[in-house]
Amino acid sequence: MTGTTTLTVAQALVRFLTVQHTERDGERHRLVDAVWGIFGHGNVAGIGQALLEQGGAMPFHQGRNEQAMVHAAVGYARQCGRLRTHAVTTSIGPGATNLVTGAALATVNHLPVLLLPGDTFATRPADPVLQQLEVPWAGDVSVNDCLRPVSRYFDRITRPEALVPAALQAVRVLTDPVATGAVTLALPQDVQAEAYPWPEEFFRPRVWTVRRPAPDPVELAAAVAAVRAARRPLVVAGGGVRHSRAEDALRAFAEATGAPVAATQAGKGALPWDHPADVGGIGHTGTATADALARTADLVIGVGTRWTDFTTASGTLFPPTARFLNLNIAPYDGHKMAGLPLIADARAGLEALTRALHAPGPGRRHAPDPAYAAEYAGAKADWEARVDAVYAAPDPTARPTQTQVLGALDALVTGEDVVINAAGSLPGDLHKLWRTRSRDQYHLEYGYSCMGYEIPAALGVALAAPDRPVWALVGDGTYLMLPTELVTAVQEGLPIKVVILQNHGYASIGGLSETVGGEGFGTAYRHRAADGAFTGDPLPVDLAANAASLGMRVLRAGTVAELRTALATARAADVPTCVYTETRTPDTVSGAPPAQAWWDVPVAATATRAAARAARIAYERRAATRHRPL
Incomplete structure (x- = not known):
């Protein structure tokens, strides 16, 4: 007893x-x-x-x-x-x-x-x-x-x-x-x-x-048949790949089949950016390469993805003729998109699928198509040239754009660094542009896209990986939501690096508001003008001073050259450090290429203002292309 x-x-x-x-x-x-x-x-x-x-x-x-x-x-x-x-x-x-x-x-x-x-x-x-x-x-x-x-x-x-x-x-x-x-x-x-x-x-x-369930033989046989029949397969890697530590299995599957690999926000980093099969982010915030491949795919192989609206471009990205094969540990997600389910752990499922595709027996052995590989390799090279262009900062004495901030950071980091973000215009820029070097460098919380996540999450990552540089990238809107854990970073001696981009408001929603007829209403951090609208001078808020008051070491960067120096200093620092810069706004919100696919944000069906009426016409045109799998 x-x-x-x-x-x-x-x-x-x-x-x-x-x-x-x-x-x-x-x-x-x-x-x-x-x-x-x-x-x-x-x-x-x-x-x-x-x-x-x-x-x-x-x-x-x-x-x-x-x-x-x-x-x-x-x-x-x-x-x-x-x-x-x-x-x-x-x-x-x-x-x-x-x-x-x-x-x-x-x-x-x-x-x-x-x-x-x-x-x-x-x-x-x-x-x-x-x-x-x-x-x-x-x-x-x-x-x-x-x-x-x-x-x-x-x-x-x-x-x-x-x-x-x-x-x-x-x-x-x-x-x-x-x-x-x-x-x-x-x-x-x-x-x-x-x-x-x-x-x-x-x-x-x-x-x-922590279980790794293997696929059912009947489902596996159906999946093998679907892959063998495909001429333009596309893999969409979701967060399940990273949770399962299935990166090596994904690489082996891509190399065995010749299928390009696009990634959701949670799956980015499943392949490093310079792997030939990696075609970058997919969906509304994806690359032109990945989205063009999605529009002509005949088989879409989702691995550990929930198929959110950003990934599917609100049901407009994939052709109605495309079939879906869903490798997912969760049956709920495995049956989405009217797809063939392959219910299994991501690593176990990919390994079984790769073995079965090349096992002896009836049916042809699957072989990569060199022409297809050459097609997406060329498109990928074109996109990387666009990335180089928006990262470039030819005038080091100018104030940086948001994409030039990312370019400066990209030139500095290695696979050891972890970059954290969750909300605002940064997730879109990062998904399109960031060149992920290791499986866990890209830490984007986009399932809930919660403003204020970045700084406290950086504490958790720093505790889990104390020898790695940890970056929290935040806009001023996000910073004002939840800066309090900077005090905890100071108390615990966690040398996180916080990059604050001051753009005087909710830049992401401000840009979205313009496209849907909202005219940027209520999205700028400005004084009221004579008519009562928030269109006056920018608020005299000093976020750098605020961070310093909470115990952070603060480096102010007014130019591209100062930014590069500040980022390098922060990376080498052994105390919590903040880099503060006021970004220059170009013709678009951040300087990144525009959205490569649609996102459904309903527009007012009736309005008196011309901007909303024009936006409704554009909305109805895009909504007409949406289709739902049966």
């Missing part, structure tokens, strides 16, 4: 988490490496005291904003290939509800993070207690129920003994490559501090195998 150990619920949970491990391909890792927290009355005497009692067994990081703490944990999990993550604890009330955006981001992107919000009293000694939401028709509802729709698993621990099955289910979901995302265990503050005799079995080390 197993013995027991008396601990509080919070102490038991922290101790349990210290002995949970993942294992894949023979490599073992601790699952939860640290806890981020901000303490209030809902968790200070529970989880807070338990972390103190555990000492160094469970490291603690002090955050400044609850949403940012989730972003940091997500950045850590992504850098660790979803095999390791962090937990986040908050008090009840506003601390807990501040988790919602971060939880949604984690779940949308299939990235594991454990959320441990405090909750109101389970025993209800007084109603209401401080920060309690009173719901007249449901006595068991709290603000934490806001986390249900954005969590892949949710439980409220109202009795100590309920922790055992809930904790096991939480770890099951965190380590499931299909189901993973945000996992929430809501912890009433009285239950956190309650003692209970826990079975010793609960604290024995557990290893959770």
Whole structure:
């Protein structure tokens, strides 16, 4: 008979988490490496005291904003290939509800993070207690129920003994490559501090195998037949390639078949930019090379992609005659686009598909088509010449454009650097232009495209990869959303490099607003003019001074030459460093080539202003080309 150990619920949970491990391909890792927290009355005497009692067994990081703490944990999990993550604890009330955006981001992107919000009293000694939401028709509802729709698993621990099955289910979901995302265990503050005799079995080390399911033979045979019949195949690499560490298997498949490889935002870097098969980003923010190939493809092979509207150009990119083959570990995604499903781990599926294509037996062996390869090689060379042109800065004394900032950074970094971004006009420029050198250099959160993600995510990446230069690229709009974790970077001594591009407003949405008849309304950071519109002088906001006030070393760069020097200094720095530059706006928003494919943003069907009427005519013309697979 197993013995027991008396601990509080919070102490038991922290101790349990210290002995949970993942294992894949023979490599073992601790699952939860640290806890981020901000303490209030809902968790200070529970989880807070338990972390103190555990000492160094469970490291603690002090955050400044609850949403940012989730972003940091997500950045850590992504850098660790979803095999390791962090937990986040908050008090009840506003601390807990501040988790919602971060939880949604984690779940949308299939990235594991454990959320441990405090909750109101389970025993209800007084109603209401401080920060309690009173719901007249449901006595068991709290603000934490806001986390249900954005969590892949949710439980409220109202009795100590309920922790055992809930904790096991939480770890099951965190380590499931299909189901993973945000996992929430809501912890009433009285239950956190309650003692209970826990079975010793609960604290024995557990290893959770991260599965690599192989494809079904029938589905594999259908996939092989489809590839052999294709004359213009195109691979679309999604985030599943990187989560599976399937980059080598993808390279082997591309070289064996001659199929070009385009990438979603999450999949960019699956092949390095200079591999002959890599044709860059695809979709609305893709390259002309990839999008032209998509328009003439007869077989589109999606590997680990969710087929979002940016990837498919809102259903207008691929021809109606194209067939789809979807290699995906998640059946939900594997059946999209009316495609042939190949439900498997990305690496296992690619390896099986490559072997089967060249196995002896009936049917022809698949061979690359030299003419097709020559076609996309020429188109790729043409696109790279366009990249060189927008990266070039012939006048080093001029203020840089946004693309020239990227060009200066591109000339500096190696495969060791990690570049983080999430929102604004930068994701489009990076997807089109960035020359990714290693599988995890390109860290774009575009599933949720959450402004404010970049700086806290950089902390998580820096903790996961302490010897690598980590860059957070932010516009002024994004910076103002969530700069508070700069203080954490300073406190922890994490030498992240933050590049702030000052363009006086929401440049991306400003450009979009112009194209859909919104005339840039409400997107510029300017004083009001006499007519009340925000068209006056730019605001006298000094973001560099703000970053310096939070403890950052700040380098101001007014010209291209100063920018190059500042970036090199930041890369070599061993303290948190910010490079600040005000960008020059050319004829387009950023200087990058315009969108190579459509994105469906509905335009007003009736309007009095000429811009909106003209935009509606263009919208109806583009919308007419959309088609949906049956």
